[in-house]
Amino acid sequence: MRKTAKYDYGECEICGTRMQEKLIKQDFWIRGDLIVVEDVPAGVCPRCGEKVVKADVGRLIAKLIENSERIAKSPRISVPAIKFDTEEARV
Ligand SMILES: [Zn+2]
Numbered sequence: 001m002r003k004t005a006k007y008d009y010g011e012c013e014i015c016g017t018r019m020q021e022k023l024i025k026q027d028f029w030i031r032g033d034l035i036v037v038e039d040v041p042a043g044v045c046p047r048c049g050e051k052v053v054k055a056d057v058g059r060l061i062a063k064l065i066e067n068s069e070r071i072a073k074s075p076r077i078s079v080p081a082i083k084f085d086t087e088e089a090r091v
Pocket residue numbers: 012013014015016017045046047048049050
C-alpha cells in the first residue's frame with residue numbers, strides 16, 4: 001500500500017482546536033440500507049469531536065458506496081435498532 005503524506009486538517013471550525021488525523025467509521029443510508037465504511041482517514045477534533053473528511057476521500061467513499069457488487073460481498077454487522085419511546089426517555 002502506498003503511504004500518503006500526512007494531511008494537515010488545520011484547526012476545528014467550531015472550537016479552534018488543532019485537528020488530529022484518525023481512522024473513523026462513517027455510516028451512510030443508501031436506498032434504505034445502512035452501510036458502514038471503516039477506516040476512513042479523517043481529521044477529528046479532540047475537544048468537540050467535529051470530523052472533517054478531505055474532498056478526495058469523500059469522492060472515494062462515494063465510489064465505494066456506489067459499488068453494489070462490493071457491498072454485496074462485504075461482511076455484515078448487526079446493529080441494535082430501537083424504537084423511539086418517550087416513556088423510556090423520561091427516566
Ligand atoms: Zn472542535
